[in-house]
Amino acid sequence: MHDQSRELDCRGLKCPMPIVKIAQEAKSLSPGELMRVVASDPAFKADIHAWVKVTGNELVSFDAGATGQVAVVRKK
Numbered sequence: 001m002h003d004q005s006r007e008l009d010c011r012g013l014k015c016p017m018p019i020v021k022i023a024q025e026a027k028s029l030s031p032g033e034l035m036r037v038v039a040s041d042p043a044f045k046a047d048i049h050a051w052v053k054v055t056g057n058e059l060v061s062f063d064a065g066a067t068g069q070v071a072v073v074r075k076k
Helices: 017-026 044-055
Strands: 005-010 034-039 058-065 068-074
Touching: 005 017, 017 034, 017 044, 034 044, 044 058, 044 068
Parallel strands: 005 034
Antiparallel strands: 034 068, 058 068
C-alpha cells in the first residue's frame, strides 16, 4: 500500500465540478495512491459513490462534518 496521499479542496464548487476535478487529478495518481477530497456541494456524497462505481476506484472512507464532506479515494 502506498502512503502517498493527494489533497484536493473542492469546497465552493457545485456539481459536477468536484467530480470533474477528481477525475482530472485521478489521472495523475499511481495505482494504490490515495486522494483526500473535501467538498461542500450537497450532491457530493451521491456523486462520489457513483464515480467510484463507474471508474472502479475504491472509496476508502466518507465523512460529513462541520468542515464539509471528506472522501478518501484509492486509485485502482
